Amino acid sequence: MQQVEQSSFTPRLIPLSWEDGRLVPQIRPAASGEKAARITILHTNDLHASVDGRPDENGQQRGGLARVATTVRLARESGPTLVFDLGDIVFGDGTWWNIQGIEPVATLRARAGCDLGTIGNHDLEHGVAGLRELLKGGYPIVSANLCVEDQIYPAYLIEIAGWRIGVTGLTTRSTTDLIPSRILHGITLSDPGEAAARVVSALEPLVDSIVLLSHLGFYQSGPGDPELAMRLAGSKVSLILGSHTHAALDPPCVMHGITICNAGAYGANVGEVILSHHERQPVNVQARLIPQDETVPADASWLAARVALARTFKPFHETSFALPSLPQPANLSSGPERDRTQEWILLARSLRMTGNVPASAIVMVPLLYALGHLPERERVTLAEIMTIYPSIEHLVKVELSGNVLKDLIVRQESLLYYQQARPLLLADESELLPVQVEEQRLYTIVTSELACEGGLDWGINLTASSKSLNISCSQVVRAYLTSYQERL
Known part of the structure; x- marks a missing residue:
């Protein structure tokens, strides 16, 4: 040959x-x-x-x-x-x-x-x-x-x-x-x-x-x-x-x-x-x-x-914001399974303080694309905010009856692959438990586009009763941290 x-x-x-x-x-x-x-x-x-x-x-x-x-x-x-x-x-x-x-x-x-x-x-x-x-x-x-x-x-x-x-x-x-x-x-x-x-x-x-x-x-x-x-x-x-x-x-x-x-x-x-x-x-x-x-x-x-x-990428690493006081996560490991309490509460606080939704609303956003965690220091860089919080999906506001909301909360507990979308009350940043839900009451929920469409095993399409906020998690957190820093 x-x-x-x-x-x-x-x-x-x-x-x-x-x-x-x-x-x-x-x-x-x-x-x-x-x-x-x-x-x-x-x-x-x-x-x-x-x-x-x-x-x-x-x-x-x-x-x-x-x-x-x-x-x-x-x-x-x-x-x-x-x-x-x-x-x-x-x-x-x-x-x-x-x-x-x-x-x-x-x-x-x-x-x-x-x-x-x-x-x-x-x-x-x-x-x-x-x-x-x-x-x-x-x-x-x-x-x-x-x-x-x-x-x-x-x-x-x-x-x-x-x-x-x-x-x-x-x-x-x-x-x-x-x-x-x-x-x-x-x-x-x-x-x-x-x-x-x-x-x-x-x-x-x-x-x-x-x-x-x-x-x-x-x-x-x-x-x-x-x-x-x-x-x-x-x-x-x-x-x-x-x-x-x-x-x-x-x-x-x-x-x-x-x-x-x-x-x-x-x-x-x-x-x-x-x-x-x-x-x-x-x-x-x-x-x-x-x-x-x-x-x-x-x-x-x-x-x-x-x-x-x-x-x-230098401007993204050099731009930083002061972090407000947040509760310590239950699990302090730095790996992907670390408790995301801080990340959820900062998102809820950002939504409340920027006035995008009423204080009586509930945030229930599956942080599927959340990458990493907030740093254990007093400041966070723009690069970290854009990495931690989803920047592509828009947040949406949905009106739900209490019985539908209770079913959704319970359903999150069985999800295997995604961070559970624990519902947080914007008013005091506490977690809403299923036993606290009033089945005949109408609730305002803030969630992601994908969850609203029934993705991530939510299994119910809520698009008909939703309204887009035309802002992403990353954008709303950045807006809040900017205003927080200006007030210091």
Whole structure:
């Protein structure tokens, strides 16, 4: 076998679009050449703006895009390599890198090396405008079941070292339960299983192997990667690169002849897959996780780009506000499970003091997108306020009867994945207990758009009786702290 030319190691991405029921290349594919014995695929997922890494359970710093950049560079120096990201690069359980939108993180993720990505539910928190920022950040996006203004192709044909790899992406339909409809305007999500089957069938005549970039999650039952593997058994799909559920699969899971991989979350690992072939034999798959720990040095070029971009955040870190006296949280741990009493009470006080709602109202806002906690010091920075409190959803005012309110309060106690929306009386910042609710009374509730629409397992659509306050949690807290500081 002749040696494959080094020049062919650079991947050539050919977008495919639907024409008369077929996937048609938008660029003419190259003539078939000598195929390398193997190619490498690297993948990351659920970064959630963890640009600088995070401490693990032992307090050791893991991840960080500076290490990912090194891992990608070394792989590319060793042979033909593709790099994919499986979505949720921003928001969710994120960091201050989120506060200027998606583009800064997308830019740094691209700088670390990324050929193609798909969309996670959190990537859609800024709607169509956010997707434009993500694309502007520097790498293309693929999705079979997400349609938005014809900006995203359903599949790509990638030519690299003589291989022809078909790639498509999938986004979870639970996105519509996690993001308000106003923000998702102009974005359509179809059934991922049906979309994948259609694209895979159309890709098979064009490629040697197919890779699915999935943001569906690894669920043993219901819609997820295992169910997808069962549906696509016997096809040319060799690999499902998964995300969403943050499940680090090591070793990977092989189901119905398809290898399912997941690198975990926050860039703590980079997944590595080796695709190899022998004459007239199926594509062979070997996979492992590469820990991004102290053994992986930081990439100097990427660090320089990070320093330059971080300067644009300087005003957010330098602007600060005096914090009023707040009750100490019951649990003083600094982790995500720390009691959020302080954060809720500051929000309730901000609503009361800024006059956005009557003092008799009740605040009941699920802080789903609350990231981090108020600092244990006398001042809080603008960056911290914008990180801690949701800034995308509008607050809404809803009139509820007592019996409906009591049912909602009780329902919050059974929620598994989200901070319970404990109701606080604005008048004295005390918690309203179910036994205190008068069933025949009419109550004014302040909540989020998403909860009002019945998302987050609220299970009841209150939109008809709601009125938008046209202000976010972040904005109302900032307004209160500004006025509080002026009075000092």
